[in-house]
Amino acid sequence: MAGLAGHPPAPADAKLIRRKPGLMPWLILTPLLAWLMLFIVVPTIMLVVVSFAERDALGRVVYQFSFANYARAFNWVWLKVLAESVWYAFLTTVICMAMGYPVGYFIGRAPQRWRGVLLTLVMVPFWTSFLIRTYAWIAILSKEGLVNSLLVASGIFAEPVTLLYTPFAIVLGLVYNFLPFMILPIYTSVEKLDGAMIEAAYDLGAGPARAFSQVIIPLTSPGITAGALLVFIPSIAMFAITTLMGGGTNPTIGEVIFKQFTSGRNQPFGAALGTLLLLIFVIALWFTRRMREEH
Amino acid sequence: MKSHIVLAASLAALALAGCGKPASPTAAGEPEPTPAAKKPAPPEKTLSIFCWSEYIPPSVVDQFTKETGIKVSVENFASNEEMLAKLMAGGGRYDVIQPSEYVMGSLVKEDLLQPIDHAKIPNLKNVAPRFLSMPFDPGNKFSVPYMAGTVGIVVNTDLIKDEIKGFGDVFQEKHKQNIVVLDDAREIVTWAMITQNIPINDVSDANLEKVKPIVAKWIPLVKVYDSDSPKTALLNGDVAIGVVWGGEGAILLNENKKFKWILPAEGTHLFVDNLAIPKGAKNVDNAEAFMNFILRPDISKQISDAFPYLNTNLPARELLTPAQRANPASFPADEDIAKMQSFEDIGTQASKIDEMVTSLKAQ
Secondary structure (H helix, E strand, O other), X not given: OHHHHHOOOOOOOHHHHOOOOOHHHHHHHHHHHHHHHHHHHHHHXXXXXXXXXXXXXXXXXXXXXXXXXXXXXXXXXXHHHHXXXXXXXXXXXXXXXXXXXXXXXXXXXXXXXXXXXXXXXXXXXXXXXXXXXXXHHHHHHOOOOHHHHHHHHOOOOOOOOOOOOOHHHHHHHHHHHHHHHHHHHHHHHHHHOOHHHHHHHHHOOOOHHHHHHHHHHHHHHHHHHHHHHHHHHHHHHXXXXXXXXXXXXXXXXXXXXXXXXXXXXXXXXXXXHHHHHHHHHHHHHHHHHHHHHHO | OXXXXXXXXXXXXXHHHHHHHHHOOOOOOOOOOOHHHHOOXXXXXXXXXXXXXXXXXXXXXXXXXXXHOOEEEEEEEOOXXXXXXXXXXXXOOOOEEOOEHHHXXXXXXXXXXXXXXXXXXXXXXXXXXXXXXXXXXXXXXXXXXXXXXXEEEEXXXXXXXXXXXXXXXHOOHHHOOOEEEOOOHHHHHXXXXXXXXXXXXXOOHHHHHHHHHHHHHHHHHEEEEOOOOOHHHHHOOXXXXXXXXXXXXXXXXXXXXXXXXXXXXXXXXXXXEEEEOEOOOOOHHHHHHHHHHHOOHHHHHHHHHHOOOEOOEHHHHHHOOHHHHHOOOOOOOHHHHHHOEOOOOOOOHHHHHHHHHHHHHHO
C-alpha cells in the first residue's frame, strides 16, 4: 500500500475505467479462500474460544466463560519459559543469518549452470523427515557418538565431552533445521541484485565494506527479513528438537503448550498460551512490516 | 512406521470397498436383481485399534488379519491423556483402545465403555488371577489386561560403583547431570511421595506442598527427560543411571551385562494396561475377537519377545525362555508386586502437578 503513496493522484473518473471483477476471479480464488477459512480462520477462532473455557476432570472442555487461563498465563514461570524460547529463537535466527547470508549470496552470484545444483544441495535434507535427522544428531553427538569417538581417538580430548542434552545441542538442532529457510529467500534477493549497482558503488569510491553495507544489504533486505521471519517464528514454538536434543531440562513454550493438550489435561490453558504466542507473532510481523515501510 | 503402512493400506481397502458400492443400483430396463443380490452385504470385516506406540508388534496385527480376514488399522498415542483427548473429540472412531489402570477407572465411572461378552473371550482364563477383576474394573466387565509393568532403577555399573538401593540413592549431588528419568510429571512426584510414605493417590494440595522441596532438589540433578525411549541415553553413555519403565529396563539388561536393575527400596508402582471397547464402536465383535487373540498364549509370547513387560498371561509365561522369565525388570518377585501401589485418576490435580514440575524445571 505504501508504494501507492508515491503515485500521482488517480484521475477523478477512475471509477469508470476500473474493471469490475467478474465471477471468474472469485471462482479461481475459492479453493484458496476455503483453505484459509478451514485451516487458518476456523482453528484460530476455536483456539481463542477454548482459551476462555474451562475443563473437567477428564480434560473435556467445558464452555463456561472464564479469564482464569489468562490470569494463570501471566505467571513468571510461563513468562520465563517464553522468554527462554524467544532467546533460543533469536540466537538461532542470528546464527542462521550469519551462516545463511554468505551461502545465499554465493549461490545467487554463482554461474547460472551451478545454481540449480547448489540449490538442490541446500534442499536435499528436506527429503528426509526432520525427526529422523534429529535422531541422527543424537547418534552423532552422544557420548559414544561419532564426534566424541573422533575427538578421543585423535587424542584431542582424553575423555568424551558432553555435547548432547545441552543448550548448545538445542541451538545446533534449530540452526541445522531452519538454515535452508534463511538461505532460500536471501538467494532469491541476491539473484535479482543488479550488478551494475555494485559497480556504480565502486566507481563512486566506496570500498567493499561500504558497498556491502550501503548497497548490497539494503537491496537484499527483503530476503533478509523474510528469512529472519521464516526462521524466528517456527523456532519459538518448535518442541520436538528442543526436547529430543535438549533432554527436556529447559522447557520451551512449544513443549509446555503440547503438554497442556496431553498430560496436563488442560486444553483451555494450552489454548490461552497458544493465543498469547499468536499475538507475539502478529506483533513481530507488524513490526517487520513497519520497518520495511520506513525504508 | 509400519503402523502407518497398515493404516494406509486399510484406508485404501476401505476406499476400494466404498467405490464398489455405487455399482449396485441397477440401470433402468435391466432385469430385476435376484433376491440373493438384495441381501445386505455381510458386515465389514474391519477393526480400528488405538494403542500405545511401541506396544503391539506389527507382526501380531498382521497375523490377526491373516487368520481372521479382518483388516486392521492402527493408530498410536504416547500418553493416556493423548488417548483420552482424541477419544473425547472423535467419539466412535475406534473399536479397541488401550488405557492404563487409572484412566480405565474414570472411563468406567463416566460410562464411556462397551461391556464385553466373556463368552467370546474364553482366553481370559489364561490371565493370572492377580490381574483379573482389579479395582478399576471389578469382574472385568469392560476390559482385559494387555500387559503390566513397573518403574525401577537402571544403573550402568561400569560408571557407578556404589550401591544404589532406592530413589534416595539415585538423586544425590554426585550423580548430578548423570540421570535420565521419565518425562512424566506425575511419575516424578509419585516417586517423591513414595519416599515420604505418602499414599501415591493422595495428591492433596498439602501433600504436594510437602513433596515440593524434594522434587525441587531432584530436578536440577536430571540430565534427560524421556518417556518414549529412556534407554537411549543410557545405551549411548550420556547418563549412568535412570528411572525407567520395566520393559525398557529389561531391554537394557538383555543388551549389556553392565546394566543392573533395582526395584526401589522405598517402593514403586504397578501399572496395568488394558484393552477395552469404547461406547459407540462399530465393530464390537471384531474387537472381542482381537482381545481373545491377544490373550492366546502363543500371541502373548510374541508380544513379550518384542516388548518385555510383565506378561499377565500364565500359559504364555511358560512359553518364554528361562532367561526371559528370570529378567527382573520384566518379572518382579510376587512379594514385591504385592507391595506395589497403582495409580488412580487424580482429575484436575494433574494440572497442578504439571505446573509444579514445569516451574521447577524452568527455575
